[in-house]
Amino acid sequence: MTTHWLTILGIGEDGVDGLSARARAALETAEIVMGPPRHLSLLAPLRAETCEWPVPFADGIPQLMELRGRRVVVLASGDPFWFGAGSVLTRHLDPAEWNAIPGLSCFSLAAARLGWPLERTTCLGLHAASLSRLRPHLARGARLIVTLRDGDAVPELCDFLCETSFGDTRLILCEALGGPRERLTRVTASDRPEGPFAHPLVAALEIGDGPALSLAPGRPTDNFQHDGQITKRPVRALTLAALAPRPGEHLWDIGAGSGSVALEWLLSHPTLTATAIERHPERAARIHRNALALGQDRISVVEGKAPDALAGLPDPDAIFVGGGLNATLLATLRQTAPGARLVSNAVTLETEALLLRTHAELGGDLLRIDLSSPAPLGSFTGWQPARPILQWSGRL
Incomplete structure (x- = not known):
């Protein structure tokens, strides 16, 4: 027996013409239809009461909850569960309360127009996110399909591509896909087209030549702003290997400096998150800038000194202490994050002695890192x- 009161209905620019029989039936039996004005305008006259979804989007959630128990249809663009509103709505509801009827996503429509294999095309929702999220995906020959906020975002996108030295990237700007207003415009980022461009707007990118980010940890030091307080490139690679990031995990980077270890952690997988703890205000600000430059917004920066700054942070799966580990901090970590993986690099005899005692008590792995670089000699x-660096990695 059907018990749901809410139907989340994906609708395209072709309006009712593109709806399935099941979608039409949901509209015909609804008491209330909620949606943005543009979506409501795509429908034929309804028996149901209509209600415009407010801006900002979050303001509509309480209104929707007040309708619980009535037969409600909420309109969303295309596939509501691909960079859409579906997951935002359903997190407030029991699974038995709702069902969804998805439409064609803008990514599927764009790929169908261009003949691009969707499984080999990166799809990003940038309509409510920073364009810097593009940065890890910029590599010669890569294909991306991204949603954009509005027509004003087109020159901003072109500026971003030029600023990152990918100005010869080719763009196909796709307006109102699937409907009577559909239009495709082919340009190069360096041309910086001004438009106007109609909403909803999708940009398909064929990335040109430029400085792609390495996929391997131990990325070049010049990828990061720093004041000399940075884990050196080969040590960073060994540290990331010891941290062993896994999908969905959270890292504490204590004494983060430039944030290089936390940011390399995030670059390992899009589901990873991190908290960087840094007591120096100028370094904390620099971590924010490095995160923006590398397109990593899944990091929070806490300005303070451990262990006091650790209170109230999300539980970590892994912890990195690049320097400054002492007995007090170690005891706090063992109490607040039991079972977490810890990697600590020691350059002082005192910290080495602490790591050796910790290894004797908890086991784990010890690694001595001796690096040399060429320098003038006469x-x-x-x-x-x-x-030399002594690295200990193990579980607390």
């Missing part, structure tokens, strides 16, 4: 050793 070149 009229010749010799190896200049860096300070």
Whole structure:
């Protein structure tokens, strides 16, 4: 027996003409139809009461909850569960209270127009997110389909591509796909077209030449702004290997400096999150800038000193302490994050002694890292050793 009171209905620019029989039946039996004005305008006259969804979007949730028990249809663009409103609505409801009738997503429509294999095309929802999220995906020959906020976002997108040295990227700007207003415009990012461009708007990108980010940890140091307080590139690679990020995990980066370890953690997988704890205000601000430049907005920066700054943070799956581990901090971590993986790099004898005692008590792995780099030696070149590092990794 059907018990749901809410139907989430995906609708395209072709309005009722593109709706299935099941979708039409939901509209015919609804008491109330809610949706943005543009979506409501796509429908034929209804017997149901209509209600415009307010702006900002979150203001409509309480209104919807007040209608619980009546037969309600909420209109959403295309497929509501692909960068759409579906998951936002259903998190407030029991599964028995709702059903969904998805339509064609804008990504499917764009791929069908362009002949692009969707399984090999990166799809991003940028209508309510920073364009910097594009940065990890910019590599020569890559294809992306992204949603945009509105027509004003087109020159902003072109500026971003030019600023990241991908100005020869080819764009296909897709307006109102699937409806009578559909239009495709082909341009190059460096042309910076001004429009106007109609909403809803999707941009398909064929990425040109430019400085792609490496996929491997231990990315070049010049990818990060820093004041010298940064985990060196090869040590970073070994540290990420020891942290062993897994999908969905959260990292504490204590004494984050430039945030390089936390940001490399995030670059490993799109479901990872991180908290960077840094006591110096200028370094904390620099972490924010590095995160923006690398397109990583799943990081929170806490300005403060551990262990006091750890109170109230999301539970970590892994913790990195690049320097400054002491007995007090270690005891706090063992109490507040039991079972979490800890990786600590020591450069002082005192911290080495602490890690050796910790290894004797908790086990785990020890690694001594000795690095040398070429440096002038008179009229010749010799190896200049860096300070050795002792790395301990294990579970608290």
